[in-house]
Amino acid sequence: MNVENMSITTPNEKDKLVEEIKRLKREKKAVVLAHYYQRPEIQDIADHIGDSLALARYASTLKDVNIIVLCGVHFMGETAKILSPDKKVLIPDIEAGCSLADSCDAAEFKSFLKKYPDHTVISYVNTSVGVKALTDVLVTSGNAVKIVETFPKEEKIVFGPDRNLGNYINSITGREMVLWDGACHVHEQFSMEKLLQLKKDYPNAKVLVHPECKKALRLLADKVGSTAALIDYARSNEAKEFIVVTESGILHELEKLCPDKCFIAAPPEDAGCACNECGYMKLNTLKKLYECLRDEKPEINVDADIAEAARKPIERMLELS
Numbered sequence: 093m094n095v096e097n098m099s100i101t102t103p104n105e106k107d108k109l110v111e112e113i114k115r116l117k118r119e120k121k122a123v124v125l126a127h128y129y130q131r132p133e134i135q136d137i138a139d140h141i142g143d144s145l146a147l148a149r150y151a152s153t154l155k156d157v158n159i160i161v162l163c164g165v166h167f168m169g170e171t172a173k174i175l176s177p178d179k180k181v182l183i184p185d186i187e188a189g190c191s192l193a194d195s196c197d198a199a200e201f202k203s204f205l206k207k208y209p210d211h212t213v214i215s216y217v218n219t220s221v222g223v224k225a226l227t228d229v230l231v232t233s234g235n236a237v238k239i240v241e242t243f244p245k246e247e248k249i250v251f252g253p254d255r256n257l258g259n260y261i262n263s264i265t266g267r268e269m270v271l272w273d274g275a276c277h278v279h280e281q282f283s284m285e286k287l288l289q290l291k292k293d294y295p296n297a298k299v300l301v302h303p304e305c306k307k308a309l310r311l312l313a314d315k316v317g318s319t320a321a322l323i324d325y326a327r328s329n330e331a332k333e334f335i336v337v338t339e340s341g342i343l344h345e346l347e348k349l350c351p352d353k354c355f356i357a358a359p360p361e362d363a364g365c366a367c368n369e370c371g372y373m374k375l376n377t378l379k380k381l382y383e384c385l386r387d388e389k390p391e392i393n394v395d396a397d398i399a400e401a402a403r404k405p406i407e408r409m410l411e412l413s
């Protein structure tokens with residue numbers, strides 16, 4: 093079958109790509125890991141879907157696998173490679189970056205840390221390997237509070253790069269961590285005014301908010317949590333309506349798991365733009381996934397010395413969470 097120049101325009105073409113991807117996965121002993129913000133068709137063909145923490149765990153425990161295709165963004169692929177150095181790690185689109193990771197340059201972070209020589213460095217996993225190598229322990233939004241609480245209250249901590257997640261952890265744990273001033277362009281874009289309107293329109297709806305959002309929105313939440321935590325909450329809560337304040341790719345899994353519930357995506361400030369979609373996450377397509385499995389590229393490689401330095405805070409996170 094020739095699927096070389098296929099662009100997905102018909103269900104038939106999509107089915108052919110799905111068939112080819114399944115065949116290549118079998119033949120090459122490849123596993124596809126996908127984040128909840130991926131396109132629905134990618135989530136559907138993945139062997140495992142999850143939040144950043146679950147994807148890191150899968151990457152560290154996979155057995156009898158030659159290739160990991162990380163359908164997510166670049167830092168997730170780097171984490172997978174660091175945890176599974178003997179496996180080939182591929183990503184469908186090498187340009188799938190992360191504005192939050194980009195908001196923290198490793199050299200600038202290093203200079204910043206010089207001002208706080210007696211501080212423990214805790215970083216969000218949405219960072220480059222260079223920043224990870226400067227970090228004592230990494231966290232995801234799924235384990236951040238728990239990990240920070242393993243340190244004594246008086247511990248001096250620098251937290252990077254997300255000021256919103258850092259502020260959330262400070263408010264929950266009563267810490268005063270020094271925060272790097274970074275943010276995610278998607279989560280910062282949600283509109284407070286439109287969320288208040290949605291709450292009026294759906295008075296019985298529970299509000300689910302990712303901790304990368306600004307404090308004012310978090311204060312309106314019934315549940316603040318990682319993508320996986322928000323999904324768990326929606327599954328177990330008896331409410332029938334939920335306003336979802338995170339990247340809209342998560343709605344696919346929510347609707348699959350809870351077909352009898354209604355999920356309303358919160359809009360960004362600028363109604364003319366689709367900022368509540370992460371453009372980086374959406375760069376990965378089914379066709380690129382097929383081509384990446386076929387050609388075994390783009391591949392993610394990490395310099396051995398930096399990988400060694402970055403592995404320690406990742407492993408520490410996995411031990412503590």
Ligand code: 13P
Pocket residue numbers: 142143144145218232233234276304317318319320
């Ligand atoms: P989770 O760890 O909650 O999946 O979040 C990852 C992410 O990139 C959020 O923008």
Ligand code: SF4
Pocket residue numbers: 165189190191192193218276277278279304339370371372373
């Ligand atoms: Fe990065 Fe934001 Fe996209 Fe998550 S949603 S991958 S933090 S840019």
